Amino acid sequence: xxxxxxxxxxxxxxxxxxxxxxxxxxxxxxxxxxxxxxxxxxxxxxxxxxxxxxxxxxxxxxxxxxxxxxxxxxxxxxxxxxxxxxxxxxxxxxxxxxxxxxxxxxxxxxxxxxxxxxxxxxxxxxxxxxxxxxxxxxxxxxxxxxxxxxxxxxxxxxxxxxxxxxxxxxxxxxxxxxxxxxxxxxxxxxxxxxxxxxxxxxxxxxxxxxxxxxxxxxxxxxxxxxxxxxxxxxxxxxxxxxxxxxxxxxxxxxxxxxxxxx
Amino acid sequence: xxxxxxxxxxxxxxxxxxxxxxxxxxxxxxxxxxxxxxxxxxxxxxxxxxxxxxxxxxxxxxxxxxxxxxxxxxxxxxxxxxxxxxxxxxxxxxxxxxxxxxxxxxxxxxxxxxxxxxxxxxxxxxxxxxxxxxxxxxxxxxxxxxxxxxxxxxxxxxxxxxxxxxxxxxxxxxxxxxxxxxxxxxxxxxxxxxxxxxxxxxxxxxxxxxxxxxxxxxxxxxxxxxxxxxxxxxxxxxxxxxxxxxxxxxxxxxxxxxxxxxxxxxxxxxxxxxxxxxxxxxxxxxxxxxx
Numbered sequence: 001x002x003x004x005x006x007x008x009x010x011x012x013x014x015x016x017x018x019x020x021x022x023x024x025x026x027x028x029x030x031x032x033x034x035x036x037x038x039x040x041x042x043x044x045x046x047x048x049x050x051x052x053x054x055x056x057x058x059x060x061x062x063x064x065x066x067x068x069x070x071x072x073x074x075x076x077x078x079x080x081x082x083x084x085x086x087x088x089x090x091x092x093x094x095x096x097x098x099x100x101x102x103x104x105x106x107x108x109x110x111x112x113x114x115x116x117x118x119x120x121x122x123x124x125x126x127x128x129x130x131x132x133x134x135x136x137x138x139x140x141x142x143x144x145x146x147x148x149x150x151x152x153x154x155x156x157x158x159x160x161x162x163x164x165x166x167x168x169x170x171x172x173x174x175x176x177x178x179x180x181x182x183x184x185x186x187x188x189x190x191x192x193x194x195x196x197x198x199x200x201x202x203x204x205x206x207x208x209x210x211x212x213x214x215x216x217x218x219x220x221x222x223x224x225x226x227x228x229x230x231x232x233x234x235x236x237x238x239x240x241x242x243x244x245x246x247x248x249x250x251x252x253x254x255x256x257x258x259x260x261x262x
Numbered sequence: 263x264x265x266x267x268x269x270x271x272x273x274x275x276x277x278x279x280x281x282x283x284x285x286x287x288x289x290x291x292x293x294x295x296x297x298x299x300x301x302x303x304x305x306x307x308x309x310x311x312x313x314x315x316x317x318x319x320x321x322x323x324x325x326x327x328x329x330x331x332x333x334x335x336x337x338x339x340x341x342x343x344x345x346x347x348x349x350x351x352x353x354x355x356x357x358x359x360x361x362x363x364x365x366x367x368x369x370x371x372x373x374x375x376x377x378x379x380x381x382x383x384x385x386x387x388x389x390x391x392x393x394x395x396x397x398x399x400x401x402x403x404x405x406x407x408x409x410x411x412x413x414x415x416x417x418x419x420x421x422x423x424x425x426x427x428x429x430x431x432x433x434x435x436x437x438x439x440x441x442x443x444x445x446x447x448x449x450x451x452x453x454x455x456x457x458x459x460x461x462x463x464x465x466x467x468x469x470x471x472x473x474x475x476x477x478x479x480x481x482x483x484x485x486x487x488x489x490x491x492x493x494x495x496x497x498x499x500x501x502x503x504x505x506x507x508x509x510x511x512x513x514x515x516x517x518x519x520x521x522x523x524x525x526x527x528x529x530x531x532x533x534x535x536x537x538x539x540x541x542x543x544x545x546x547x548x549x550x551x552x553x
Binding site for chain 1: 420482483
């Protein structure tokens with residue numbers, strides 16, 4: 001699992017790309033390049049185009065115009081609150097599902113795939129819970145199982161859709177460490193988030209609101225005008241950091257009381 | 263007791279019925295797990311009712327029931343697609359409209375003076391009337407369904423878990439769901455002979471729903487469901503033989519009893535031994551929406 005992309009060729013290259021559905025543009029002006037092994041934060045309001053970008057990166061939709069090239073096996077890590085908690089599967093079963101992205105349709109995952117799934121669970125720190133029922137795990141653990149599934153699929157580009165939503169402080173820290181580790185292994189991770197502070201700690205940030213507002217390393221790509229353009233002026237100031245802002249908590253967190261320290 | 267068990271075995275027709283219901287229990291028990299997991303019980307039941315005019319037509323023309331039922335299912339499927347598209351209504355509404363109309367048409371045909379006697383067997387089934395040819399058909403078709411289920415097991419499981427495209431190489435989630443519906447249709451078709459149009463859904467949904475309450479893994483759920491289906495089917499036939507009640511109804515009564523028993527066991531388990539897992543999210547609310 002060492003550096004897969006030793007070449008300097010970017011993993012994602014967007015040039016004048018416009019994305020949308022049935023001819024109706026949703027997101028335009030995409031112009032960015034992501035090198036392998038980067039952690040990329042994606043900021044933007046709900047409906048700002050994050051999901052559309054993810055669907056284009058997985059190849060589900062083609063750009064309406066311009067160019068969007070992805071040079072990596074891609075897997076999305078869905079929000080864990082979309083997954084079924086009543087489903088009769090173990091953590092290992094879910095992690096092994098990743099193999100279906102590679103196997104020919106008539107071939108069933110066998111022992112080697114399950115071994116690989118266990119390795120993936122080990123990578124995300126859940127080897128000891130491999131036999132636990134998926135729905136019995138905590139939100140943070142489920143999120144890591146879904147990441148393990150992407151690892152079993154040999155994904156080099158992981159697209160995470162608000163993976164921190166609903167996590168407590170400890171789970172959040174674990175997940176951040178895991179993202180760092182994945183990137184250190186040469187995997188590229190794109191993370192949709194609402195936390196500006198969090199995005200600041202990653203390598204790159206992409207701000208979207210129907211169009212690309214800014215892209216680059218956080219120091220240069222995040223500024224008050226950028227955040228105002230990204231979130232449409234609905235921002236409040238962080239005490240002690242008047243030059244930046246964070247969002248008010250209106251972005252459908254499922255129970256903010258469960259997020260200590262916020 | 264031994265006589266009680268052995269008596270029915272003296273007759274060829276009860277032995278055939280026991281074999282038929284066991285084969286059917288095995289196949290429906292397995293297919294039913296996917297029906298319950300994918301939440302398509304209503305579609306499964308509708309498929310059974312929608313094929314009724316096909317069955318009556320076959321009886322009137324003296325054709326094999328399998329042929330009439332297959333034609334009926336294909337017609338129902340096409341009409342549901344057509345009505346859904348023309349009216350723009352939800353799939354539920356289209357299914358309801360088409361299936362009730364088709365069922366009504368079937369009843370109309372069945373009540374016509376030309377109808378042969380015994381057409382009520384199409385509604386309530388006649389496991390004791392199963393012929394050797396029908397047994398062979400059940401065994402062959404059932405084996406084919408089980409082979410497809412086993413080959414596709416992991417894909418079905420993954421699509422039911424979450425159906426984002428691209429997770430499964432070479433197959434779209436829609437294709438896998440369609441394949442599942444075809445398997446359900448074939449199973450219903452095979453089951454109609456023994457259990458009839460109105461009762462066949464019971465052996466498809468009942469044992470799987472019961473097994474669901476008692477298993478936390480798909481494999482154990484399938485095995486348990488098939489076991490419950492076979493046991494209820496055999497018990498129902500014995501009940502019918504000794505108590506002289508209609509076989510189809512007796513089988514359904516046993517299926518229902520098994521489901522109620524499973525509910526009680528599940529209740530007792532969660533109440534006494536199994537503490538609810540500690541969660542950070544309001545998970546239960548979401549889980550109940552998905553059932």
